[in-house]
Amino acid sequence: MPAFAGAGAAHPEDGGTEEGGVARIEPLTNVDLWPPDLSAWASGNGGPSFVHRFDSSVPGPHVVVNALMHGNEYSGAIAAATMLAAGIRPWRGILSFSFANIEAFGQFDPGFPVMSRYVDEDMNRVWSPQSLAAGVASVERQRARELWPLFATADRVLDLHSMQHDRIPLMLCGRSGRGRDFARRVGLPGIIVADGGHAGGSRLIDHPRFTEGAEGPVALLAECGQHWDPASAVTALSVTARFLLAAGIVDAAALSPWLPSDDPPPPRLVEVTETVTVGTERFRFLKEYQGMDVIPTAGTVFAMDGEVPVHTPHDDCVLIMPSRSQAERGHTAVRLGRFVA
Ligand SMILES: [Zn+2]
Structure with missing residues (x-):
């Protein structure tokens, strides 16, 4: 094992793990998706680092597009950075882009690309009110506590992920009916998975804010494809564009570079x-x-x-x-x- 491995070898994926406690080590090649340069977005625009918030001053929902919940899943970061660079702004409501686990992303090494999922613990298992309020002061929990005020004011959250092996994109909508309904309105990816999360801890989309009651805020988790498949960045962009369109805060014309030319067929739903x-x-x-x-x-x-x-x-x-x-x-x-x- 390389000395580097201590920074996060054998971190289990969302439903995928590394070989017998030893990470599958295959360096990135020139046909793979490479990580984006996020230095332009580091300072944020008034809130936490790597968070950019744009208020239209017209009443409407607060929509958050979150990338890098897992440090090695950067197709969503490419999507968010592309839209930031394109100057995408809401015509009503508030639009925020956030890059969550920047510490883990900063450890990304193209020679050992599986190694930077997290630093101390899986950031997408710390979002229960109890975990946010108490418990260890890990890198991930500290950042989650810093970001929670953003999500606590969000009406719609899109959390962008990718997968270790699978190439078929999925939208995970959790257990709530409103999550399922909104995922159908987004329409991409073509498969919606209604699931109840993990025994190992609460995902952001499982927080009671997004799951309790008949009506209320919605959070969806998009698995955009395989981590290093260039297609996953294309999917992340089209899913984000459809999400912003469904949320009704950004003009279709502004999103047109990433919207499919035709409306996608109705997604298929899998109930876990x-x-x-x-x-x-x-x-x-x-x-x-x-x-x-x-x-x-x-x-x-x-x-x-x-x-x-x-x-x-x-x-x-x-x-x-x-x-x-x-x-x-x-x-x-x-x-x-x-x-x-
Ligand atoms: Zn993930």
């Missing part, structure tokens, strides 16, 4: 029926799943957790973001779900 959390040191899938695989028959054994077989609980079971290798105990190995009409 079960989250499989790793219980032993030896969890393994019986074959390599690509993500969004459908296993037709209930009771099919698709993984072993130590000596315990893991079955599909129902027919037509969709495997969402399966980890491709040894997942750590207590982390999510895969979500199971079904397509619903």
Whole structure:
């Protein structure tokens, strides 16, 4: 292992982990997506560093586009920086762009690109009111506390992520009906996943502000594709453009460089029926799943957790973001779900 590995080797992904505690190390090549230069946005514009807020002075919603919740997932940062550089402004309401885990992003090394997901802990597991109020003073929790006033005033949040292996983009809308409805209005990516989060801690989109009550603010999490696939930056831009359009605060003409020429077909919805959390040191899938695989028959054994077989609980079971290798105990190995009409 390189000396660098101490900064974050083998951090589990959202539903994907590194090989047996040893990170899969493949340097970036010239066909990969490379990290953006964010130095122009470092100082922010009056609030926290790397946060830019634009108030139209016309009443309307506060919309936050958040990138870099995970330091190695920079397709969303490319989207946010592109829109900042293009001077995208709201005609009503408030538009904010934020780059969350700048410390982890700053550790990015193209020779070891899996290593900069976080510094001390996964930033997308610290957003419960309890975690924000108390607990360890990790790099991530301190930044989350600094950013929370931004999200606490947001009516619409788009949290931009990417995936270790999977290339099919997904919109995660959590459990709320309003999250599902708004994800349908955004319309991209073409698959919406209604899920309940992770046993390991609360994501931003799971905070009660965005989940409790019949009406209220909405937060969505877009998985824009594979971390280093250039297509993930294109997806992040088109999803962000559609999100701002659906939020009704930016003109379609201003967003036209990134909007698809035609309205996308209605997205398909997958309801998560079960989250499989790793219980032993030896969890393994019986074959390599690509993500969004459908296993037709209930009771099919698709993984072993130590000596315990893991079955599909129902027919037509969709495997969402399966980890491709040894997942750590207590982390999510895969979500199971079904397509619903
Ligand atoms: Zn992520």
